[in-house]
Amino acid sequence: MAVLHRLFRHDAPTISFTLDGALCEGRAGDTVLTAILMQMDSLRTSEFTGEARAGFCQMGACQDCWVTLESGERLRACSTPLAEGMRILTGVWR
Amino acid sequence: MRAAPLIVGAGPAGIRAAMTLVAAGLRPVVVDEAPACGGQIYRQPLIPDGRTPAGRYGSEAAKAMRLHTEFAELRDRIDYRPGTLVWNLALGVAHLTRDGKSDSIAHDGLILATGAMDRVLPVPGWTLPGVFSLGGAQIALKAQGAAIGRRVVFLGSGPLLYLVAWQYLKAGVNVVAVLDTAPFTAKLRLAAGLLLDPRTLLLGLRYAAELRLAGVPIRFGVEKPEINGDGRVDSIGWAEAGRVGHLACDAVAFGLGLKPEAQLAELAGCAFVFSERDRVYVPLRDRAGRSSVSGVYVAGDGAGIMGADAAEAAGERAALALIEDRGLAFDAGRARQLESALKRLSRFRDVMAAAFPFPHDWRIADDTTLCRCEEITAGEARAAIAQFGIREINRLKAVSRIGMGRCQGRLCSGAAAELLAQETGQGIDAAGRLRGQAPVKPVPLSLMDRISEVAE
Numbered sequence: 001m002a003v004l005h006r007l008f009r010h011d012a013p014t015i016s017f018t019l020d021g022a023l024c025e026g027r028a029g030d031t032v033l034t035a036i037l038m039q040m041d042s043l044r045t046s047e048f049t050g051e052a053r054a055g056f057c058q059m060g061a062c063q064d065c066w067v068t069l070e071s072g073e074r075l076r077a078c079s080t081p082l083a084e085g086m087r088i089l090t091g092v093w094r
Numbered sequence: 095m096r097a098a099p100l101i102v103g104a105g106p107a108g109i110r111a112a113m114t115l116v117a118a119g120l121r122p123v124v125v126d127e128a129p130a131c132g133g134q135i136y137r138q139p140l141i142p143d144g145r146t147p148a149g150r151y152g153s154e155a156a157k158a159m160r161l162h163t164e165f166a167e168l169r170d171r172i173d174y175r176p177g178t179l180v181w182n183l184a185l186g187v188a189h190l191t192r193d194g195k196s197d198s199i200a201h202d203g204l205i206l207a208t209g210a211m212d213r214v215l216p217v218p219g220w221t222l223p224g225v226f227s228l229g230g231a232q233i234a235l236k237a238q239g240a241a242i243g244r245r246v247v248f249l250g251s252g253p254l255l256y257l258v259a260w261q262y263l264k265a266g267v268n269v270v271a272v273l274d275t276a277p278f279t280a281k282l283r284l285a286a287g288l289l290l291d292p293r294t295l296l297l298g299l300r301y302a303a304e305l306r307l308a309g310v311p312i313r314f315g316v317e318k319p320e321i322n323g324d325g326r327v328d329s330i331g332w333a334e335a336g337r338v339g340h341l342a343c344d345a346v347a348f349g350l351g352l353k354p355e356a357q358l359a360e361l362a363g364c365a366f367v368f369s370e371r372d373r374v375y376v377p378l379r380d381r382a383g384r385s386s387v388s389g390v391y392v393a394g395d396g397a398g399i400m401g402a403d404a405a406e407a408a409g410e411r412a413a414l415a416l417i418e419d420r421g422l423a424f425d426a427g428r429a430r431q432l433e434s435a436l437k438r439l440s441r442f443r444d445v446m447a448a449a450f451p452f453p454h455d456w457r458i459a460d461d462t463t464l465c466r467c468e469e470i471t472a473g474e475a476r477a478a479i480a481q482f483g484i485r486e487i488n489r490l491k492a493v494s495r496i497g498m499g500r501c502q503g504r505l506c507s508g509a510a511a512e513l514l515a516q517e518t519g520q521g522i523d524a525a526g527r528l529r530g531q532a533p534v535k536p537v538p539l540s541l542m543d544r545i546s547e548v549a550e
Contacts, residue, residue, distance in 0.1 A: 001326075003223055003224055003242065003243065003326075003345070004234060004238075004240040004241065004242060004243075005240060005241045005243070005244060005267075006239065006240055007235070007239050007240060007241055007265055007266070007267075008143040008144060008145060008239030008240075009141070009143040009144070009239050012141065012143070028140075028141055029139060029140040029141035029143060029238075029239075030140075030238070031140070031238060034234070034238045034240055037223075038240070041223055041325060041326050042223040042325065042326075043223075046221070046466075046469055047469070048468070048469040049469050051221060051325075052222075052223050052325045052326070053221060053223065053466075054223030054224065055226070055230070056221075056225070056226055056227055056230060056466070056505070057211055057212060057226070057227045057229060057230045057505075058226060058227070058229070058230035058231075058233045058234055059134050059211060059229060059230065059233055060127060060535070061211040061355065061501065061504050061505075062211075062227075062466070062501050062504060062505050063467065063499070063500035063501040063504075063535070063536060064466055064467075064501070066500070066536075073538075074538075076536070079127070081129075081140055
């Protein structure tokens with residue numbers, strides 16, 4: 001399942017990354033948010049109620065799309081370009 | 095030698111301001127959060143994706159290309175810092191962060207062209223995956239070449255509602271419906287805008303007409319929207335003139351106009367004034383864009399919503415004011431010309447506000463999330479207001495935690511002010527505004543380490 005659907009950049013070079021340990025592929029030019037939501041129904045769970053979230057504003061304002069890398073670093077998915085080898089944790093059970 | 099002026103934001107206002115300062119022989123620093131110029135309206139993709147400018151920006155392609163090109167031509171005459179956040183302003187120094195590294199810039203003259211974001215009110219189900227702001231839905235398409243769903247409903251008010259729905263239609267996405275929260279009669283007020291900005295008006299009418307021709311249902315006077323789904327949007331319901339509507343969909347784009355991103359003006363110490371039109375406090379400014387603080391200027395949607403064309407004019411006008419205040423020669427005739435253009439665009443904005451009115455009587459159900467970050471419901475906020483006799487929004491924040499999360503109230507403060515006004519019977523202006531705090535957006539703790547190292 002996915003939230004977003006790709007309409008352009010179908011042939012852009014692929015970028016490998018992992019989502020909760022599973023190997024995935026995005027495309028050059030994807031943000032982390034786009035790459036995750038092309039694969040999954042959500043990109044994180046909320047801190048207090050644990051409900052699924054998938055971002056909202058996509059312009060770096062609402063802060064609803066922060067995810068964690070396995071290294072412990074946190075990043076805002078909508079404003080971070082996807083990079084080769086990123087190991088992303090969503091905390092969402094798949 | 096005097097320090098260089100600083101421009102924050104490289105959207106239409108910031109670009110025009112930079113061009114104007116350069117033409118006067120100054121070399122401004124231009125700091126922008128995005129990796130490339132254009133702001134949200136003329137945002138560029140991370141890499142080319144095969145689309146032409148017309149394919150990406152539609153009717154606004156020529157404006158977008160002109161701004162991108164002219165800004166690129168400034169490159170060796172400005173100190174351009176893309177991908178950089180100004181997270182604090184204090185005592186004439188801007189604190190920056192880029193890729194986790196910190197920097198600070200002393201500046202002489204500051205033009206804040208910080209833009210806007212979607213204005214929203216909470217709707218049941220608005221935190222569900224698949225619900226995005228109208229601006230977010232547009233950015234997904236424009237900058238990422240992605241659609242937010244396969245069957246998308248567009249909900250809310252404002253010109254973006256029809257524009258983004260039309261853009262999705264043109265991109266081949268199934269637009270399930272346009273649900274306009276304003277009554278159809280409000281649209282009749284558009285007639286008054288025909289002389290002020292006929293081009294924009296006719297474009298809007300064309301979008302609505304083409305949506306209709308394509309068979310997209312457009313409903314007016316939509317009330318009590320409710321987005322349903324279990325972990326994911328699957329339908330939307332609403333009330334309309336005593337009837338109820340319900341449609342299956344897998345995504346909802348939602349917005350009720352725009353609101354200024356004015357946090358930095360607050361940190362710069364600018365006085366604010368309540369704007370009836372924007373229903374929010376905006377930086378006080380004169381016709382040229384001078385704020386209440388000497389040497390600080392505000393331009394574009396970050397100073398009050400006027401749209402991209404007005405942002406270009408306001409950016410140039412503010413830069414002329416900076417030039418004049420610096421004792422340099424400036425073109426007074428051009429300044430007057432820009433002011434009269436802005437006056438006309440402001441009247442057009444009055445028309446748009448009447449045609450796409452904000453739903454003043456929006457009732458937020460008690461069990462609906464008001465603050466997405468801290469997950470505070472409207473009911474919890476109401477209980478806090480009643481229990482502590484709260485009449486002001488910063489007190490409400492202290493007691494209930496609304497607006498205390500990562501977004502610092504960007505998303506919920508408007509709704510919280512509406513709720514306070516409803517509960518206390520005061521005007522929304524009496525609810526006040528959330529005080530701005532540095533950092534204006536989250537910054538990594540490692541950055542703080544480096545700053546204290548520098549301080550030691």
